[in-house]
Amino acid sequence: MNPGAERSARVRGAVTRHLSNAVATWQGGEPFGVIFTRVDGKEWMPGAPISAERCTVSLSVLLCHGIEEGVEGLSINGIAYCIASPVLPDSSGWAKFDVVEA
Numbered sequence: 001m002n003p004g005a006e007r008s009a010r011v012r013g014a015v016t017r018h019l020s021n022a023v024a025t026w027q028g029g030e031p032f033g034v035i036f037t038r039v040d041g042k043e044w045m046p047g048a049p050i051s052a053e054r055c056t057v058s059l060s061v062l063l064c065h066g067i068e069e070g071v072e073g074l075s076i077n078g079i080a081y082c083i084a085s086p087v088l089p090d091s092s093g094w095a096k097f098d099v100v101e102a
Helices: 003-019
Strands: 022-026 032-045 048-060 072-076 079-083 094-101
Antiparallel strands (some): 072 079
């Protein structure tokens, strides 16, 4: 590993530890920090209100080999989730995507 990559990995690790609000595992592996958001959504259709909860997670895909939409295997705070939207990492390897309880 070159010195620049090692430094980048340390910085990413420090940022993750500082910003994480939940602990996740991928396919039963080692735990790591993620940013987990749960938002109550309320939408109206003619004649009836519909409420739904939307959950999103931000994480480093480098820790989750093979993670993609429709796959199960992500556990957040002990609850199993299925990936519910495309996983599109940015240039640093981080992705934010929707999840639903499995």
